[in-house]
Amino acid sequence: MNARQENIVKYFHTHRTVKNNTLAEEFNVSLETIRRDLMYLEKQNIIIRMHGGAYLNREFVHETDYLYRANLNSVKKKVIAEKAIHFVKENEVIGLDVSTTNTQIAIELTQHFKNLTILTNSIVIAIELAKRSSFQLILPGGSVRNEELCFVGESSAEFFKQFHMDVFFMSFSGVSLESGFTDYGFGESQLKKAMFKQANRIYGVGDSSKFSIHSLLNVAPLMGVEGIITDDALEESTRHDFEVCGVNIF
Known part of the structure; x- marks a missing residue:
């Protein structure tokens, strides 16, 4: 996981559900880059993608909010x-x-x-x-x-x-x-x-x-x-x- 993806995860922990456009503007990258990042994070079971955005995988919220960041x-x-x-x-x-x-x-x-x-x-x-x-x-x-x-x-x-x-x-x-x-x-x-x-x-x-x-x-x-x-x-x-x-x- 690269530094941008780590910060995207932190953003999800605060906002829960986020649009692709919002992430692209927040991190100053293209929509295609954001889609690749979200595909990777979905494979890690951290987020779930939906049309135009994604949301934090609730099965992992309580486990990962503090403990996940502690290991970053x-x-x-x-x-x-x-x-x-x-x-x-x-x-x-x-x-x-x-x-x-x-x-x-x-x-x-x-x-x-x-x-x-x-x-x-x-x-x-x-x-x-x-x-x-x-x-x-x-x-x-x-x-x-x-x-x-x-x-x-x-x-x-x-x-x-x-x-x-x-x-x-x-x-x-x-x-x-x-x-x-x-x-x-x-x-x-x-x-x-x-x-x-x-x-x-x-x-x-x-x-x-x-x-x-x-x-x-x-x-x-x-x-x-x-x-x-x-x-x-x-x-x-x-x-x-x-x-x-x-x-x-x-």
Whole structure:
């Protein structure tokens, strides 16, 4: 599965049913390319094609929503996590929004630190930290999005506004010079924005396949972060374009 097909799957996990034309515009490719991608994804039992579009195979929705993404680019996510811990100090307050990349960062933190306070809306991250460390954990409560295994909504966003964070690792569905950081999920984007405002230092965290991708919702401007932590597969031309615009790439 190539990077575009991985991002198409993420799009389906949010939108469930999508027209071919919408996908072609979203990913800036031809309809023929989209049809080939969908044929491949149908063979993998991820989606079911219909006239003019496709929909997510419901037999696999609950199994694949989180677990499928956890296995996507797993090596790259570990590279990102190993880089991220260098921006953390003992006794700091760390914000981790819901993402499989941040889950890997959480695991990495337990192997290098003893005393941290972690704020997160991710149930998976909380479970990982609870079974691996003595970190202080703070979760917002509220409505749970079952597919993402996280707390979402206005009440959860309001909850985070009372806390100060030293570092916030912000995941994203897409990042581009034109749109900044973007995401697909409205509930998740609310939480990201709230945590963004409460942090001293913010790092975008995402693998190289998410660069030059425009997702549905604007989350944060590029200039609002210390930099973006990504894997080593990012094309040098893309790295150069971001760095010329003043965005640090780690």
